[in-house]
Amino acid sequence: MNLPLLKRILKYTKPYNKYTILAFFTAVINITLTLFTPIIIGEGIDLLIGPGNVNFSKLFKILILLSITVIFSPILQLIMTRCTNIVSYKTIKDLRIDVFNKLNSLPLKYIDSTSHGNIMNGVINDIEIVSDGLLQGFSQLFTGVITIIGTLIFMLSINIKITLIVVIITPLSLFTASTIAKHCHSMFRKQSQVRGELSGYVEEMIGNQKIVKAFSFEDRSKQAFEDINKKLYTYGQKAQFYSALTNPCTRFVNGLVYAAVGIIGAISAINGTISIGQLSSFLSYANQYTKPFNEISGVITELQAAFTSASRVFKILDEKEETSDSKDSITLNTCEGYIDINDVSFSYSTDKSLIENFNLKVKPGSKIAIVGPTGCGKTTLINLLMRFYNINSGEIKIDGINIDNITRSSTRGLYGMVLQDTWLYSGTVKENIAYGKPDASLEEIISAAKNAHAHKFIMNLPKGYDTVLTDDSSLSQGQKQLLCIARIMLSKPPMLILDEATSSIDTRTEIYIQKAFNKLMEGRTTFIVAHRLSTIREADLILVMNNGKVIEQGNHTELLNKGGFYANLYNSQFALA
Known part of the structure; x- marks a missing residue:
């Protein structure tokens, strides 16, 4: 992860910190309620096991608690999503304004020597990719990390030994995702470069269509377009291939985690170490614990594309501006004409x-x-x-x-x-x-x-x-x-x-x-x-x-x-x- 680039992007979110803080608290409460649900269900299962052992008064209380989590969880999720969307869209709006203002302050030398299609691609497409990948992706990363930490805490409260087994297998998922992500980043970077080249070429051909037709350049322009498009297809296909590998590979590792929990949990239940309800809760947590890793692995792919696009956007922002007027410069509204x-x-x-x-x-x-x-x-x-x-x-x-x-x-x-x-x-x-x-x-x-x-x-x-x-x-x-x-x-x-x-x-x-x-x-x-x-x-x-x-x-x-x-x-x- 490119930390300097990430810091620059996060600077744009500072004016909207109140929404970020609100999103954080609603996410924590929502995830806490979500993670508390398996324990409630597990306790309910324990109250149903055995003939004549059903405790209806306690079950009624559990149903009330379960109803509270079911009602409040989507409301909190809605508030969190609303806050993250505000942060995302307002940040991107500010970034796009800064890039446009930057273009107005750059010397004509830059405008004359840079493909206009490339510039337009940076202002429109690249910033949109930053929005989708970085800002919206981070909301998933954000909730995923909290879910993982919260799930570990709840699992430790039930059984430390089984929890340790889950934690030991987990690095396999992270290693798999990070290995694939390296290849993803390389392909997405090349894909972004060729996309800019393609935008520039299309802008040239459309803007000068009369000349193209006057010189019967249609076939050659099509061939040149197909050559660039073929490169974009190749890099895009490889990028999507590595991207598509991430989720199935992590799911396979997550399946191992679930199977390990099921086997060891069943043996523990037979030996009387944990109850059937606790085993049920543990299996739910195993799913909830591994699910964020799947989401995070998918987000990593978006983050790679977003970082590549962000670097292109900030490259424009880092261009040397036209030399500013000196402090003692005068304003001349009229002149004689010497x-x-x-x-x-x-x-x-x-x-x-x-x-x-x-x-x-x-x-x-x-x-x-x-x-x-x-x-x-x-x-x-x-x-x-x-x-x-x-x-x-x-x-x-x-x-x-x-x-x-x-x-x-x-x-x-x-x-x-x-x-x-x-x-x-x-x-x-x-x-x-x-x-x-x-x-x-x-x-x-x-x-x-x-x-x-x-x-x-x-x-x-x-x-x-x-x-x-x-x-x-x-x-x-x-x-x-x-x-x-x-x-x-x-x-x-x-x-x-x-x-x-x-x-x-x-x-x-x-x-x-x-x-x-x-x-x-x-x-x-x-x-x-x-x-x-x-x-x-x-x-x-x-x-x-x-x-x-x-x-x-x-x-x-x-x-x-x-x-x-x-x-x-x-x-x-x-x-x-």
Whole structure:
């Protein structure tokens, strides 16, 4: 058993200790009543043995006692189950909240480099396994241990010699269960790893189904899925095989215990050492004593799977968080738009450099276009401006203030960003547009939608601005992008980042959007990442990047006249025009 892991899980149960204590006391009382029942029945049997020896007055008292145990035992069991369920579900709720909050505090590097299916598997499936295996399993372990201790006490009160025989045989059951559990743990660990791999693969295939079909990748994706699924089947089958072995093996040992008690108890009864009623009680205790071992052996299998899943969950919680803001960081709600980048170097991995000794000075209200071939560092520069990634060396300043001395949230709040990839969440059109300004009035939202030329198609939706958007909403990619643009039109940030913001919009609408953008960009520092060079002719400054370095800069006319890298890029796009 992984004690450090267990301690971490039990920390989550501390806020609910009152339910744990109540569960403990009700379990003790319930088990005591349950264990007291065989003694009552044994005494009743002794009162019935022999002709004319029936003592009805004493039998009546025994029946009353038996009735009390029968009535109160299920009530106590209900209270205990209710308490353990509260502890279990509330603990898991807290753990899941912590994991989700942790994901929000992790750097984008972790999110970008980790399979999303694996992350989802950790948040949903692994935590559920922890709930089923560890927390609910421990309630069975908890009652089982109390039952074993209580049964031993009652058996010792009847006959010490027979009790010792039971105790001597018992380790066989524990040895059998622990031996099988070792194999179980190994298989469940591998099964959990492959389950995460399978979740990641399915998430990739479903999320990119259009690409799969466009390249006729169906058969190959099926084969890859079957290969992973086959591994999961193999490990799952072995895990279940060892799991299934546990109960029958312990039952066999428990059968030996019952047989030993029956034989030795019968001999003792013949010799007059114990009464028939006591033998009956002892046989009942032999069953009750061995039953928890069967349950515990079954719980051990669940615990192995739960510990494996818990380790994956805590691995997420142990990931290094995004560097926190320094104590003296300031909150910058607005800015003029001076950007000063001095000797900035950055790379995603230590073995491959990307941006080196990058320098740039931007005046307020400037339109800065960033162009270059794929992988040249355009998007990376945006990531650094937004502090999605931390620079390796150098400094970036906004209005003369180093961004390391500004809170991350306020730094990001200074930019309005429209990406090529659109993102809408499950909510109304109105809520999606107001994502960056939740307190916006309906009039402001409608005005922003009109500026983004989205109002017309919104009004054609079933409920207009109150239409709920879901994954299967019949919005085109262009319409989704217009809603994303409307968000920026509404929030009106002091600076803008436009990463191919009109890539999914038809030419006619793009002309209108460009006009709206021109109005929005007035007086605002704007960074435009462009692949279509026709969209950046009016930029004040064009940065031509290649291999992480600015190799040319100037306005459109100046760069064309140079006849360099930019001129070649531009002419190649219009060579067939």
